[in-house]
Amino acid sequence: MIQVEVTKQIKTYNGQQQLQIKTSFAPQATTQIFGPSGAGKTTFLKILAGLVQPEQGLICVHQQIWLDTHSNICLPPQKRKVGFVFQDYALFPHLTVEQHLLYGTTDQDYVQHLLEIGQMTSFRRHKPRHLSGGQQQRLALLRALSTKPHLLLMDEPFSALDNTLKQSIITDLKPLLVELKTTCLIVTHYPAESADLAEHTFELQ
Numbered sequence: 001m002i003q004v005e006v007t008k009q010i011k012t013y014n015g016q017q018q019l020q021i022k023t024s025f026a027p028q029a030t031t032q033i034f035g036p037s038g039a040g041k042t043t044f045l046k047i048l049a050g051l052v053q054p055e056q057g058l059i060c061v062h063q064q065i066w067l068d069t070h071s072n073i074c075l076p077p078q079k080r081k082v083g084f085v086f087q088d089y090a091l092f093p094h095l096t097v098e099q100h101l102l103y104g105t106t107d108q109d110y111v112q113h114l115l116e117i118g119q120m121t122s123f124r125r126h127k128p129r130h131l132s133g134g135q136q137q138r139l140a141l142l143r144a145l146s147t148k149p150h151l152l153l154m155d156e157p158f159s160a161l162d163n164t165l166k167q168s169i170i171t172d173l174k175p176l177l178v179e180l181k182t183t184c185l186i187v188t189h190y191p192a193e194s195a196d197l198a199e200h201t202f203e204l205q
């Protein structure tokens with residue numbers, strides 16, 4: 001179970017607003033998070049990953065306290081060990097596709113499996129600047145999976161993929177997430193697009 005109760009001041013076009021979230025997420029399941037543009041979906045994922053600090057809050061993941069502002073507990077991002085698919089991919093320009101994955105694992109068979117899931121086998125020696133937008137997005141997803149994270153946070157991970165490719169990746173991703181016992185949160189503008197992957201839905205107002 002992931003329990004979250006956080007408050008964060010966010011700067012919007014209309015001035016300061018308060019992002020207030022109190023919810024829980026089912027373990028070893030996938031939840032899609034949707035809501036209007038600017039509602040704070042990306043900020044929420046970054047709070048979970050420890051990349052943005054809320055003013056107040058409690059985050060408890062699989063019975064481990066990651067954040068408790070009352071007790072001054074804040075686990076640093078590297079100790080949370082989440083997988084994160086950033087909206088802008090945040091790839092390493094100097095590394096090839098394969099090197100991105102070997103950064104997260106030394107298991108060559110697993111790297112090969114990930115390349116196959118992402119249909120990236122023939123691009124394994126390419127650097128990001130020689131990949132299309134959709135290939136870069138798939139690499140961002142595969143890199144996030146390379147560490148076999150217990151918590152996978154994905155910010156619009158399928159936005160650059162055509163429907164056929166998206167469905168094929170979702171079909172392969174599902175059993176992998178079950179095998180890894182990964183809890184997965186997906187931010188999406190279009191809940192229908194990841195409906196085959198997600199068992200639960202959370203709306204951020």
Ligand SMILES: Nc1ncnc2c1ncn2[C@@H]1O[C@H](COP(=O)(O)OP(=O)(O)OP(=O)(O)O)[C@@H](O)[C@H]1O
Nearest residue numbers: 009010011012013036037038039040041042043052
């Ligand atoms: N670290 C931060 N501190 C304060 N405010 C922030 C921070 N990061 C983002 N914001 C503000 O929070 C608001 C929500 O941004 P965010 O990107 O989280 O929304 P979103 O729901 O993901 O939007 P979209 O669907 O358009 O991607 C924005 O107005 C942004 O300027």
